[in-house]
Amino acid sequence: MIQVNGLTKSYGDFQAVKGISFEALPGEVFALLGRNGAGKTTTIEVLAGFQPADAGQARVLGLDPMKDRRQVRRRTGIMLQEAGFFPDLTVVQTVESWRAFTPAARPAHEALELAGLLDRSATKVRQLSGGEKRRLDLALALLGRPDVLFLDEPTTGMDPEARRNTWEVVRALAAEGTTILLTTHYLDEAQRLATRMAIMDRGEIVASGGMAETLATQAGRVSFELPEGISPQELPLPVTMAGAVATCRAEDPDLAAQRLLSWAAEKGLRLRGLEVRTASLEDLFLEGIGNA
Missing domain, CATH: 3.30.70 (Alpha-Beta Plaits)
Known part of the structure; x- marks a missing residue:
């Protein structure tokens, strides 16, 4: 579902990603870990088709995220670290506006229920807490019933109950066959959710493998x-x-x-x-x- 081989990406003289390789299988939660600046978000942006790779190969659903961007976008969902909302729209208005651009979108109430925001439907976005805005990000990422889901720091700012509810959503999606690429600074979160992982540092993968097998060693x-x-x-x-x-x-x-x-x-x-x-x-x- 996701294949990365020798991926390299630079910004001017700064090499953010240095020839990394990994793959994520159908129905798998794959954790891409590392401290700030390790290259995780750049990797996701290449896989989501926001940026071209300088070298190497990135494939999502067997497709090139840049050349086949339209096909890839229809079958993927993405939750970036920051998303822009119109602050004076309500939560449900925000979801409905996104639905207009999402093929075969879930009903708004279904997406909001998955994200635990149904009771905040009539609330204006500017009145949401930071954690609630992250849950709105999640609702939007799930609208198109994605086959591949990119979650970049999904639970940052959430309270413990919202984090646990989000974990249950992630587990349920994976059980239904969705492949999920997860980045998080909460290592307990990665250990609970991911079946395999890779740790990045300074643009390189410094450790990788099955979560249980690797920890057992x-x-x-x-x-x-x-x-x-x-x-x-x-x-x-x-x-x-x-x-x-x-x-x-x-x-x-x-x-x-x-x-x-x-x-x-x-x-x-x-x-x-x-x-x-x-x-x-x-x-x-x-x-x-x-x-x-």
């Missing part, structure tokens, strides 16, 4: 307060120190914790603040951009 962590009078060298496992807190990285953090607790019991010690954590997307993200 990462080391977990065990952290605890170092007992008074004990040096890190006396511990049965190597640790790093941050103040008085010792952290041990291990492929099996539960087994590492058991070993540490057995050692402490033999010494008559108590490991205060013991915390056992499996690998998270945050760990992988920080490691990826740290090594880039």
Whole structure:
């Protein structure tokens, strides 16, 4: 549904995207992650047909987003980081105006219900909160029943309930076969929604793969307060120190914790603040951009 091979895009002397490659499959949520300026939005703009690639290949639904722009637009939806609205139109008037330009559009009430905005239909756009405007963006992106949906920071500014509702919409769309390319700074969001991911830094992909499989290969962590009078060298496992807190990285953090607790019991010690954590997307993200 989405294929990117050796994609490159520059702005003058600045190379925003440096020969990246990835693909997203039917009914898949693919997370494209990275800090600000990593090249994520530029990649989406190329895939959506807003900008041409300088080199490499981008295909959406097997089509060239620039040459076949009209065909691609009919079958895709996009939610950019910022959208322009007419502030004095109501929410439903905004949706109806977009429907006029959207082939086979959903009814306005259906799109607003999906986005959780049905009760704000008569509200003027200028009276919406930042999170509500993001939900209006989502309603507009869903109008055309897209086969491919681009979501660029979709839940920024939303309250926790609206975020969870948006997650349910994303899951339902993917279950129905929609391919979704997601960017987000909320790594817990990406970990909950995406089946595969790529992490970008300075225009390059520094890590990629299946979400569950990739995290399974990462080391977990065990952290605890170092007992008074004990040096890190006396511990049965190597640790790093941050103040008085010792952290041990291990492929099996539960087994590492058991070993540490057995050692402490033999010494008559108590490991205060013991915390056992499996690998998270945050760990992988920080490691990826740290090594880039």
